[in-house]
Amino acid sequence: MTQRHITHPFGKKRRLHERIIETILFLFALFSIMITVGIAVILIRESFLFFSDPEVTLVEFFTGKTWQPMIGLFGFLPLLNATIMTSVIAMLFAIPLGLFVAIYLAEYASDKVRGRLKPILEVLAGIPTIVYGYFALTFMTPLLRSMFGQETVEIYNTASAGLVIGILVLPMIATMAEDAISAVPQELRLAGLALGGTPIETTFRVVLPAALSGLSATFLLALSRAIGETMIVALAAGAGPNMTFNPFEAAETITGYIVRISGGDVSYNSVDYNSIFALGLVLFVITFTLNLISRKVSNLFYQEYE
Amino acid sequence: MNNMQTESMFGTKAESLLLMQKRARLSIFWKVIFIFATTVAVLFLLLLLVSVIDSIFGYAVIRNEVNISELISGTSSLDEFSRSQLEETARNNLSSGILRRVEYEKPITERSDRELRALIEQYIIKPSVLRSWGLWGSITKQDEIGAFMANQEDSYLIFKSWITPDFLTNDQSANPLNAGIRTALLGSLWIIAITFLLAFPIGVGSAIYLEEYAEDTKLNRMLQLNIFNLSAVPSIIYGLLGLAVFVRAMEGVTSGAFLTTVADTTANGRTILSGGLTLGLLVLPIIIINTQEALKGVPDSLRMSSYGVGATKWQTIWSQVLPVSFDRILTGTILALSRALGETAPLVVIGASTFISVDPSSIFSKFTTLPIQIYQWSARPQGSYRNIAAAAIIVLLILLLVLNSGAIYLRDKLAKKKRMAA
Numbered sequence: 163m164t165q166r167h168i169t170h171p172f173g174k175k176r177r178l179h180e181r182i183i184e185t186i187l188f189l190f191a192l193f194s195i196m197i198t199v200g201i202a203v204i205l206i207r208e209s210f211l212f213f214s215d216p217e218v219t220l221v222e223f224f225t226g227k228t229w230q231p232m233i234g235l236f237g238f239l240p241l242l243n244a245t246i247m248t249s250v251i252a253m254l255f256a257i258p259l260g261l262f263v264a265i266y267l268a269e270y271a272s273d274k275v276r277g278r279l280k281p282i283l284e285v286l287a288g289i290p291t292i293v294y295g296y297f298a299l300t301f302m303t304p305l306l307r308s309m310f311g312q313e314t315v316e317i318y319n320t321a322s323a324g325l326v327i328g329i330l331v332l333p334m335i336a337t338m339a340e341d342a343i344s345a346v347p348q349e350l351r352l353a354g355l356a357l358g359g360t361p362i363e364t365t366f367r368v369v370l371p372a373a374l375s376g377l378s379a380t381f382l383l384a385l386s387r388a389i390g391e392t393m394i395v396a397l398a399a400g401a402g403p404n405m406t407f408n409p410f411e412a413a414e415t416i417t418g419y420i421v422r423i424s425g426g427d428v429s430y431n432s433v434d435y436n437s438i439f440a441l442g443l444v445l446f447v448i449t450f451t452l453n454l455i456s457r458k459v460s461n462l463f464y465q466e467y468e
Numbered sequence: 469m470n471n472m473q474t475e476s477m478f479g480t481k482a483e484s485l486l487l488m489q490k491r492a493r494l495s496i497f498w499k500v501i502f503i504f505a506t507t508v509a510v511l512f513l514l515l516l517l518v519s520v521i522d523s524i525f526g527y528a529v530i531r532n533e534v535n536i537s538e539l540i541s542g543t544s545s546l547d548e549f550s551r552s553q554l555e556e557t558a559r560n561n562l563s564s565g566i567l568r569r570v571e572y573e574k575p576i577t578e579r580s581d582r583e584l585r586a587l588i589e590q591y592i593i594k595p596s597v598l599r600s601w602g603l604w605g606s607i608t609k610q611d612e613i614g615a616f617m618a619n620q621e622d623s624y625l626i627f628k629s630w631i632t633p634d635f636l637t638n639d640q641s642a643n644p645l646n647a648g649i650r651t652a653l654l655g656s657l658w659i660i661a662i663t664f665l666l667a668f669p670i671g672v673g674s675a676i677y678l679e680e681y682a683e684d685t686k687l688n689r690m691l692q693l694n695i696f697n698l699s700a701v702p703s704i705i706y707g708l709l710g711l712a713v714f715v716r717a718m719e720g721v722t723s724g725a726f727l728t729t730v731a732d733t734t735a736n737g738r739t740i741l742s743g744g745l746t747l748g749l750l751v752l753p754i755i756i757i758n759t760q761e762a763l764k765g766v767p768d769s770l771r772m773s774s775y776g777v778g779a780t781k782w783q784t785i786w787s788q789v790l791p792v793s794f795d796r797i798l799t800g801t802i803l804a805l806s807r808a809l810g811e812t813a814p815l816v817v818i819g820a821s822t823f824i825s826v827d828p829s830s831i832f833s834k835f836t837t838l839p840i841q842i843y844q845w846s847a848r849p850q851g852s853y854r855n856i857a858a859a860a861i862i863v864l865l866i867l868l869l870v871l872n873s874g875a876i877y878l879r880d881k882l883a884k885k886k887r888m889a890a
Contacts, residue, residue, distance in 0.1 A: 186673070187673045191674040195691065262501060282510055283509070292839045363491070396813075
């Protein structure tokens, strides 16, 4: 932040309007706190309304295996299960691939190649997620169906959505992991090479362990992004909660459910309406925790090498 | 050197040579893997674009509800109709209700030939798409297309580009053949304008405070951490925030009900204003972070020399720091706005309209946006909706491309001007 900023020679003895300006700017900065507080207050208040409904109990919410608001069953495990499935598939795909791209860019690519590849990754990262959703539905799903058979793979399935989320977070993992790898001091690399290691051995046994905390921060952030991803799962994963561990079956995620319910005409103060806020709260808590841990880990990392 | 000892530690010469070869092979293996992974990543970008472009051209089988030859015998295309024949056909074949509405909007005698042809096509001939193929399918599946056509009567095959000038200017429609994205495009532009008006001043102000004023206190550290956290909150959560705050709690304001002059208050709180404010909150942390980066790039020597000639802190920021960093602030803001332009989930949650044919006329109008249109068309099972979804994606991507290259062009131009001034 501002350790390096220089203070004005007159310090606090300033004219009135200078102080007014500072106060206004401070209020602007406070506005972002108000957003966080607003999110927390609204999610908690509406969730409270949801749980105070006689049909809903906390125990059922966290342990029930059926989510069917029509008949008063509110167990959110199927939704959570689908979210975990798509995110895990995405991570299994994107972490190795993203890490390899990052190693290549940071350690082996020439400046010229790097200069060409980084803009491509930036373009990939700038494409709206709805386009990825379209891609999942019109390219990935037919591809999976022709590979594994029309009977095994349903039209909507978590595998297709998960893989495309993996493509979505790939550029993010690649660029952040490249930053982490590049931040490892050159001395460590030279020492590894001087001990007789090949460049690859130095990368795997010296550089990557040294960048581990930076890499973990990257992966956590990518996971949080995958869990919160909405449009891809809304289009490709299926509409309707389904407790299944088969990635080729349709199953609705937390975000997919929120979008489907709010997209229809739902009346205020109904259980349906309140339920999307309760699910939003769960989503917010999960992603916020992951982001916080990621931030802490990455701070540790960059302090180590400053 | 004691040969025996070396051998006991590292094995015989042959063994160590083998080991060296193995290590060399392993190196090559991993390098191939790295390059393969990078190629795959680039390949996905290509696949993404190709799969979209593939869907916007291709064969389509179309059936007319009324044959053109039935309207005036001996003709096979509307282009052959004379002016009087066009007018006559419209008057004779439109149902009285539609005819009255059409005459009310713009009398038939005043309409141009082109407008009349469009009118006749939409209400009388009523073409519909039976089946469509992508570009790849059109080339490789000639047999399938032939077999399909053989079983069809009263239908014809055309090679169609789904992205046309009419696609940009037409209203929404239930028929993919004459559906357009005008209302969605206008909605997107309105929303982006509101987003900018909310997020730009507050974002830049916050960044100036955090970079130029904030001491290293606990509160300020918390402000900074909070901004980083907000930038990673899933966008759908902002949608829930917007739904509860702008759509419900502030309904009186966002629906325009507090202004008696606004006639259309049927939108309740689900208006352009609510959508724009929601996206404004969403991009605020991004604008703050980008602006902070821009301010960090300004050298301290500039601030010190300004203080040295007696400028106050704010004078220094306003006439030294901001002009120097303006190009980068602008680029950062445009990047944040292009994020807002492609955002779908929060707008679905706050309740963008699924079907509106009236152009948005004020910030209190109901709205739909380009990404929402793409979502709705993609979600439909019929093939030809996929084609227009792809066409809308191309429009969205071109819009983003223009926005981003505009940002780069502006930055370079401003940077050049700065160098000349220096």
